[in-house]
Amino acid sequence: MHELIKKYNLNGQFRWICAQKNRVRNGELYRYICDTKGAFVQPAIYEAFGLTVVEAMTCGLPTFATCNGGPAEIIVDGVSGFHIDPYHGDSASDRIADFFERCKTDPSYWVNISNGGLQRIYERYTWKIYAERLMTLSGVYGFWKYVSNLKGARHAAI
Known part of the structure; x- marks a missing residue:
């Protein structure tokens, strides 16, 4: 990943967030990323439930998560977030890049996916x-x- 960051001059374009044990800080991180029109990516090979996915969507973050396990049920693909296949990195990265390209030309797209995620949480995960x-x-x-x-x-x- 670090080689790709250098190769494509992506320094400062995204952040790695290591495991956090402070729940208040987690919420603040999600909120900050949301306020700057970012996205949450959870590329796990398998996730039993997907609490981080629910937390990110609850903050209004457009979310990309594994299509294996809980996130496949939590996210309605293309409506409340996006499924990505961790075994196919090229298609996953294309999907993320396409999302941001579309957001560049149509800023309401980010808002629509954000609202779709919030709606899904309010319908299923309160x-x-x-x-x-x-x-x-x-x-x-x-x-x-x-x-x-x-x-x-x-x-x-x-």
């Missing part, structure tokens, strides 16, 4: 939605435990 799903699951478990005499069956096997 704490309220999570709490409602958790309550539903606990109700289902409680009902199943009651009708199957789960507690009694466990004691009988001991």
